[in-house]
Amino acid sequence: MKKTYYLFNPGELERKDNTLKFTPISEDGSENSVGGPRYLPVEDINEFYVFGSLRANSSLYNFLGQKDI
Numbered sequence: 559m560k561k562t563y564y565l566f567n568p569g570e571l572e573r574k575d576n577t578l579k580f581t582p583i584s585e586d587g588s589e590n591s592v593g594g595p596r597y598l599p600v601e602d603i604n605e606f607y608v609f610g611s612l613r614a615n616s617s618l619y620n621f622l623g624q625k626d627i
Contacts, residue, residue: 560604567592570613573621576600583613603627 565571569582574597581595605627 561602562605562607563598563603565606565608565612566610568611571618572614573618578603578618600625600627 565580567582568585569580571578571580573579577600578598579595580598582592584592603625606622
């Protein structure tokens, strides 16, 4: 069963092999990470809802499109 993920905290989302790595960052956008990274398996993700600021690149969006997320 695939899950819906809600991202409320600001952070950076990137592709790490065939999983997604979300690293929270501070509110002011500095490089100091607030917590440790979380790894999200792509096979378990149905959709994302992002309510905070998010750093991402076009290759991540291409990967999400290939996986129908």
